[in-house]
Every structure is written in C-alpha cells, then in structure tokens.
Amino acid sequence: MNGVSESTQEYRSGFACLVGRPNTGKSTLTNALVGRKVAIASARPQTTRHTVRGIVNRPEAQLVLVDTPGLHRPRTLLGERLNALVLTTLGEVDVVGVCLPANERIGPGDRFLAGEIAKVRRRPTVAIVTKADLVDRTAMSEQLLAVSKLADDTGITWDEIVPVSATSGFQINLLTDLLISQLPAGPQLYPEGELTDEPEEVLVAELVREAALEGVRDELPHSIAVVVEEMGLREDRPDDKPLLDVHANLYVERPSQKAIVIGTKGRRLVDVGTRARHQIEALLGTPVYLDLHVKVAKDWQRDPKQLRRLGF
Template sequence: MADAEGKPGPHRSGFASFVGRPNAGKSTLTNALVGTKVAITSSKPQTTRTVIRGIVHRPDAQLVLVDTPGLHRPRTLLGERLNDLVTTTWAEVDVVAVCFPANERIGPGDRFLVAELAKVRRTTRVAVVTKTDLATPAQIGEQLLAIQALGVETGTEWAEIVPVSALSGDQVGLLADLFVGMLPEGPPLYPDGDLTDSPEEILVAELVREAALEGVRDELPHSIAVVVEEMGLREGRSEDRPLLDIHAFLYVERQSQKGIVIGHKGSRLRAVGTAARQQIEALLGTPVYLDLHVKVAKDWQRDPRQLRKLGF
C-alpha cells in the first residue's frame, strides 16, 4: 500500500480469524484468500476440528488467517474441546471475522456466538456475509440489515460488514485489503512461500478425512477421526522417481460404522483412498502410496483417553 506521494507504506503483519456457526463457509473463504487449499471443506457441519492457519503473502503485508471449528452447543467432550479452541483463538488475534451465510436467516446459534464474542476485549470485529452467489440482491440486503441489528442487540460494534463469494471470488480481494488495514505494523511472521504452518501429517490426515466424509450417511461424520501412523519417502528410489509412503488409520466409534466406511468388498475404502491420494499428491507435489485401515475406538468422542490418543 502506498501513501499519497506514492511511497510504499509500512509493512503490516498479523492474524485474522474466521468464526461462525458450523458450515458458514469459513474454510472455503480461507482457501480462497490463500489461493490454495489449506483447510478441508465439506457440506457436513463441523468438518473443521483443528485450528488451521493459512498465510497470505503480499508486498505490503503478511496476513495469517486462522480457520477455527464452528462454535456450537456441545453434546460431547470433543465438542467442548473444539469450542475451547475457538474462544482461545479469539483472544489471540487482531481481527475476528464472523461469517453469516447470505442464504440463511440469522438464528439462535449466531446470537449465541456474537454474544460470546462481545465478551472479548480489544479485538476488531468484522461481519462477513458469505455465499452471496447463492442469494438474491434482496436477500443480501436483508442480511446486511439483520447483521447491523444483531450488532446493536448484542452491543457489538462492527468495523465493517462485507458481502463476499468465495466461490466466484466476488469481493474476496476487498476483504483481504480491509483485513490488512486493520493489522499492526510489523515484519513477516512466516518465511516467504509458506502457505500454512500445519505439519504435513496433519494436512494429510485432514485430506483423508475429507475424502471419507463425502457420501457417508448423516450419522457418521463426527465419528470419523484419522491418524497418520507413518509417512516417509520410500528408500532405494532415485531422486527423479520419488514415492511417498503413507500409512493411516481411520477410526470410527462402532463396529457397524466400520462396515459403512469399508463398503462392499472394500469398494468404499478404495474410493476414499483414490480421492485422498489425488489431493495429497496435488498438495505435496510427490507421487504417493496411501495405505488405509479402519479401526474401532469405542465412543472416542466422549472418552478423554481416546481423545488424547487421537490428538484432541
């Protein structure tokens, strides 16, 4: 960003966090701003289970986007821990952007979230109307007014209210500019070229889980966890023909779910493996051999010991 005389302004760096109820478009927007896939997306609510940081590099700034799980009224110990992750993140970032889908009315979940956010001090708040490609101009206008009213109702001062579409790219660049203007002056926080600070094993596990979520029946999404047990380049291969060996376990809560994930004669698990392998190869730029196995960890979402073992 240049000043009135055309001189480059100070470099800015900092953190902006997307929050919202489950399935509000946070991960899709994170990926759109970073310009590549760093957070998994799914039509299933509560897909995001970890805090993913996506890094936007610009000549004038480095913007670190923190994608958090959707805040919800928890029904399990896992749900409680995911909510704790969200509220801890709010207190540590420069900007919190609350996502409201343009095609869905504001409901009790949104009120609960904004009321919780009102308790956090010193953080700039932005409202983002997401998925504008799915709404009419009249619906978008109504949503803008409803968000303004919600701010008044909860004592929340919105620094900006911005409608965007991550899918079409509409106003995504404007949103990045607004975030950058709200960051403190400072040097880059991450090396040039880094797009996320998540370990590769975590990203790989997330891509396997994303593939496993597609097409499963509604009762299954929250019951699937993925752990990468081993990952490394196969020995004895020449540098121009590398092969990355990945061995991962998909954990479910009941024996009946194991059958759903594996499918008839292993057909479903093979489809999951193929879809995940393609995404992992695109992310890491290396041919991959992916070995998947399904295990039962009984009621893991409610068991503190199992949750620790699975990384929560």
C-alpha cells in the same frame, strides 16, 4: 530513531481469526484467501477440528489466517474442547472475521456466537456475509440488515460488513484488503512463499478425513478421526521418481460405522483412498502410496484418554 526502518513501520503483519457456527464456509473462505487448499471443506458441519493457519503474502503485508472449528453448543467432551479452542484463539488474534451465510436466516447459533465474541477483549471485528453467490440482490439486502441488527441485539461491534463468495471470488480481494488494514505494523512472520504452518502429517490426515466424509450424507454421524501413523519417502526410489508412503488409520466409534466407511467389498474405502491420494499429491507435489485402515475406538468423542491419543 528507535532502530526500526521506515519499511518495517509501513509493513503490516498479524493474525486474523475466521469464526462462525458450523458449516458457514470458513474453510472454503480460508482456501480462497490463501489461493490454495490449506483447510478441508465439507458439506457436513463441524468438519474443522484444528486451527489451520493459512498465510496470505502481499508485498506490503502478511496476513495469517486462523481457521477454527465452528463455535456451537457442545454435546460431547470433544465439542467442549473445540469451543475452548475457538475462545482461546479469539483472545490471541489481531482481527476477527465472523462468517454469516447469505442464504440462511440469522438464528440462535449466530446470536450465541456473537454474544460470546462480545465477551472477549475488544478487537477489530468484520462481519463476513459468505455464500453471496447463492442469493439475489433483494435477499442480500435483507441479510445485510439482519447482520446489522445482530450487533444491536448482542452488543458486538462491526468495524465492517462485507458480502463475499469464496466459490466465485466475489470481493475476496476486498476482504483481504479490509483484514490487512486492521493489522498492526510489524515484520514478516513467516518465510516468503509459505502458505501454512500446519505439519504435513496433519494436512494429510485432514485430507483423508475430508474424503471419508464425502458421500455418506446422513448415514454416518460425524465421528471419524484420522491419524497418520507413518509417512516418508520410499528409500529404494531414484531421485527423479520419488514415492511418498503414507500409512493412516481411520477411527470410528462403532462397528456399524466401520462397515459404512469400508463399504461393500471394500469399494467405498478404495474410493476414499483414491480421492484422498489425488488431493495429497496436489498438495505435496509428489506421487503418493496411501495405505488406509479403519479401526473402532468406542465412543472416542466422550473419552478423555482416547481424545488425547487422537490428537485432541
């Protein structure tokens, strides 16, 4: 005997990385698998800027999900750093899930992504056809054939191809089973009940940024960064009536963008604060006082010094 118990040998644990070009449903899928919101989701591409670890606890396994930014052809220094983050993550996980939307044709971005994954050290790889609720059976059959052909064209190897819908829950449990089946035997990596290892300040900042991105459609380029400057329980409150003070700055690149975020007579910023506060309270389970300010950091996406200051 090598000192490892039989139960430890049977228990599986490890990391799964969800990748895809921008806006393929990775964050929504992470939240569906975990069963609670741990990653921000938005209709705008490139919403995710951090790898968020969502933790799925099963009696027989622990699956740690790494939600990455969308892999894309970068146009800014920020884009280059996000791509580097994805490729580094790919080299460190046990299984890779590639998200391909059911309602969009396989395109150059998907082929670029598959080709990049094919260059990384071989590991179990699952093709996840997301947004299955948006297409009929005929369109799904055509997409499954296209996903299979993508492997032939790029040299990537699919261990499984599975359609899912994060919004309806279609085959989410099946996908969890498939990802867990590819994990190595090993001990529990995080304490029971933990859903993410992201610091609360990072999660709060992401929720504020999600709220700020909602409703601006094409008015505002994707150039908002959020930094939580201060966060803590207010000292003069009784234990049964806590209040969490959160002071955060939203950074944009130009004064014209600042005006859009603030809105007429500040109404849009108030709306952003209200939406974000509700999400933060739901996440942390305590009443929140949220203080938001908008600042200009000129061309921060292209400035190495400002990228460092904003956490990239």
